[in-house]
Amino acid sequence: MSACTYREAVREAIRQAMLADERVFCMGEDIGHYGGCYAVTMGLLEEFGSERIRDTPLSESAFVGAGIGAALGGQRPIVEVMTVNFSLLALDQILNNAATLRYMSGGQLSVPLVIRMATGAGRQVAAQHSHSLEGWYAHIPGLRVLVPATIEDARGMLQPALDDPDPVIIFEHAGLYNEKGDLPDDPKTVAIEGAVARREGQDVTLVAYGGTVRVALGAAEELAAAGVSAEVVDLRCLRPLDSATVAASVTKTHRVVVLDEGWRTGSFSAEVASRVSEECFYELDAPPARVCTAEVPMPYAKHLEDAALPQVADVVAAVHRLGS
Amino acid sequence: MSVPGPAGDLDVEGRRHLLVDMLRIRRFEERCVELYSASEIRGFLHLSIGEEACAVGVMRALGPHDAIVSTYREHGHALARGLSMRSIMAELEGKVDGCSRGRGGSMHLFDVDARFYGGNAIVAGGLPLAVGLALADHLTARQQVTACFFGDGAVAEGEFHESMNLAALWHLPVLFCCENNLYAMGTSLSLTESETDLSLKAAAYRMPSWEVDGMDVLAVADAAREAAASVRAGGGPHFLELRTYRFRAHSMYDPDRYRDKSEIEAWRHRDPITLLGDALRASGELDDSALERIERDIAGEIDDAVAFAAASGIEPVEDLERFVTTIGAER
Numbered sequence: 001m002s003a004c005t006y007r008e009a010v011r012e013a014i015r016q017a018m019l020a021d022e023r024v025f026c027m028g029e030d031i032g033h034y035g036g037c038y039a040v041t042m043g044l045l046e047e048f049g050s051e052r053i054r055d056t057p058l059s060e061s062a063f064v065g066a067g068i069g070a071a072l073g074g075q076r077p078i079v080e081v082m083t084v085n086f087s088l089l090a091l092d093q094i095l096n097n098a099a100t101l102r103y104m105s106g107g108q109l110s111v112p113l114v115i116r117m118a119t120g121a122g123r124q125v126a127a128q129h130s131h132s133l134e135g136w137y138a139h140i141p142g143l144r145v146l147v148p149a150t151i152e153d154a155r156g157m158l159q160p161a162l163d164d165p166d167p168v169i170i171f172e173h174a175g176l177y178n179e180k181g182d183l184p185d186d187p188k189t190v191a192i193e194g195a196v197a198r199r200e201g202q203d204v205t206l207v208a209y210g211g212t213v214r215v216a217l218g219a220a221e222e223l224a225a226a227g228v229s230a231e232v233v234d235l236r237c238l239r240p241l242d243s244a245t246v247a248a249s250v251t252k253t254h255r256v257v258v259l260d261e262g263w264r265t266g267s268f269s270a271e272v273a274s275r276v277s278e279e280c281f282y283e284l285d286a287p288p289a290r291v292c293t294a295e296v297p298m299p300y301a302k303h304l305e306d307a308a309l310p311q312v313a314d315v316v317a318a319v320h321r322l323g324s
Numbered sequence: 325m326s327v328p329g330p331a332g333d334l335d336v337e338g339r340r341h342l343l344v345d346m347l348r349i350r351r352f353e354e355r356c357v358e359l360y361s362a363s364e365i366r367g368f369l370h371l372s373i374g375e376e377a378c379a380v381g382v383m384r385a386l387g388p389h390d391a392i393v394s395t396y397r398e399h400g401h402a403l404a405r406g407l408s409m410r411s412i413m414a415e416l417e418g419k420v421d422g423c424s425r426g427r428g429g430s431m432h433l434f435d436v437d438a439r440f441y442g443g444n445a446i447v448a449g450g451l452p453l454a455v456g457l458a459l460a461d462h463l464t465a466r467q468q469v470t471a472c473f474f475g476d477g478a479v480a481e482g483e484f485h486e487s488m489n490l491a492a493l494w495h496l497p498v499l500f501c502c503e504n505n506l507y508a509m510g511t512s513l514s515l516t517e518s519e520t521d522l523s524l525k526a527a528a529y530r531m532p533s534w535e536v537d538g539m540d541v542l543a544v545a546d547a548a549r550e551a552a553a554s555v556r557a558g559g560g561p562h563f564l565e566l567r568t569y570r571f572r573a574h575s576m577y578d579p580d581r582y583r584d585k586s587e588i589e590a591w592r593h594r595d596p597i598t599l600l601g602d603a604l605r606a607s608g609e610l611d612d613s614a615l616e617r618i619e620r621d622i623a624g625e626i627d628d629a630v631a632f633a634a635a636s637g638i639e640p641v642e643d644l645e646r647f648v649t650t651i652g653a654e655r
Contacts, residue, residue: 061482062455065452066487068452068456069441069459072453073461074460092446096449102650103647104443105428106423106426144649
């Protein structure tokens with residue numbers, strides 16, 4: 001075992017993928033000479049050269065679309081988009097091409113593309129760098145949407161994502177990059193589907209993904225001190241959604257709180273709550289509850305940002321409101 | 325499927341081929357109008373009648389390993405590339421034997437074997453794909469060209485400028501083919517562009533560009549051959565502005581109120597099929613009986629395609645979700 005950060009885990013996953021397959025290359029803004037705006041790709045330009053670590057102009061639509069085209073042409077691109085807010089400039093390519101070409105061509109075309117992007121708030125970078133729009137992408141048939149919350153997933157999801165013949169979006173919560181943990185010296189790839197319980201419990205299920213998993217775990221710790229046993233389910237993959245694991249947990253605990261750093265209205269948490277209602281309504285002792293980001297553009301000031309985001313105390317309070 | 329070879333220097337047969345290829349597109353689309361009126365074809369149907377020289381001239385410059393990215397007005401590109409008329413007609417009728425198994429329709433014709441990457445109905449949405457296909461060729465040192473068709477409307481889109489810049493910056497083998505028919509749907513170029521000389525836009529990206537008479541198929545074929553050869557030889561992306569005109573409305577829904585009839589008539593005098601036909605007659609390379617034979621063959625091919633489409637089955641509804649992803653696609 002060796003200690004590393006989430007950032008280093010992603011970097012090592014990219015390195016190993018590039019060493020293993022010369023079709024793999026990276027492109028994105030500031031990934032080369034600058035070293036990556038979150039320093040994920042630091043050092044890769046020196047190791048692999050500018051043909052495979054390609055700094056792009058600030059042209060999200062063109063370089064994401066070029067990633068799609070290169071995938072059509074047989075390559076295995078990893079495209080980095082700085083933040084999910086910027087990815088909206090490439091949404092045409094992601095929805096109208098990447099997610100659509102296989103179907104629209106009657107199964108002829110394949111887009112084995114991986115798009116990585118940072119998401120989430122908590123760093124006081126205000127309303128154009130902080131949003132959580134994973135749920136929007138999870139709405140789109142044809143995409144796989146991964147939300148690694150752990151260092152093991154950050155390290156292990158990339159290779160199977162590259163092996164997937166269809167487009168995969170990996171959301172890396174920017175608040176996780178400095179998280180530290182241990183990785184085996186010979187890390188294994190992990191499944192890119194399926195939710196898992198990160199903590200077992202009996203009284204309530206906390207469903208979370210990406211950056212909110214650590215909030216859920218923090219809440220579970222506090223609840224334990226208050227005598228409430230909370231199970232934490234990490235969704236890991238928003239599309240396809242493993243609602244069976246959620247339903248199985250709720251069938252055990254009979255109560256559920258869904259965490260989401262996205263806005264409440266039309267959020268991914270709404271989808272999860274709806275699936276719970278559809279799949280295990282009669283197991284519920286209370287209506288599904290949600291803890292989401294306040295419906296505001298993310299504010300700059302720390303006290304306002306903290307107030308806008310799902311916090312441990314909000315989750316604990318939501319659980320108590322359910323009668324646990 | 326037969327993909328035409330590089331044009332080379334065109335002999336009598338080569339010139340006659342150009343005429344046949346253009347007539348195939350013209351008569352095919354005329355039949356499409358009839359089928360649309362009979363409700364056999366539905367949805368949007370964009371005809372390229374008047375613009376056939378662009379498709380035919382450019383395709384002559386491409387080899388079987390080159391790639392094509394096209395637009396929603398792509399029947400002509402697909403036919404000239406060698407997609408079978410049967411598979412195109414079946415697609416227009418939403419049948420399972422269509423080139424996209426009835427999932428695409430008129431605007432989304434695909435054939436991966438012909439490296440025909442659609443049929444993109446987002447204006448300028450295909451340009452980044454073409455850049456990426458060319459990037460894949462560059463990364464693997466394949467001497468291939470990606471031809472990217474788009475209309476004059478696309479030059480107003482950000483994706484046009486982003487893609488032109490990226491292709492030029494990375495010196496990628498893309499042949500940008502702008503079919504300038506003067507109207508972005510129903511709005512003229514002069515109402516949408518501060519600079520209507522489109523080749524200047526390419527020049528801004530330091531890209532070699534040519535203005536070409538898009539009604540003269542020989543001129544298109546010559547320019548495309550020269551440009552494609554330069555692209556293939558490592559000359560980076562090139563830009564062809566093909567000055568053309570569509571004789572029909574934008575789509576079957578379009579009442580065509582924004583153009584003077586006199587303007588359309590003036591352009592009809594430059595009908596690419598008439599221009600080449602007259603030239604071939606004048607040089608003794610074509611006579612009435614030869615033309616009759618060509619027309620008869622084309623009519624027979626179209627009848628066959630229509631019969632094929634009519635006889636084709638439809639995708640079972642149980643397969644509605646097939647091909648969304650690879651999972652479950654290989655049933």
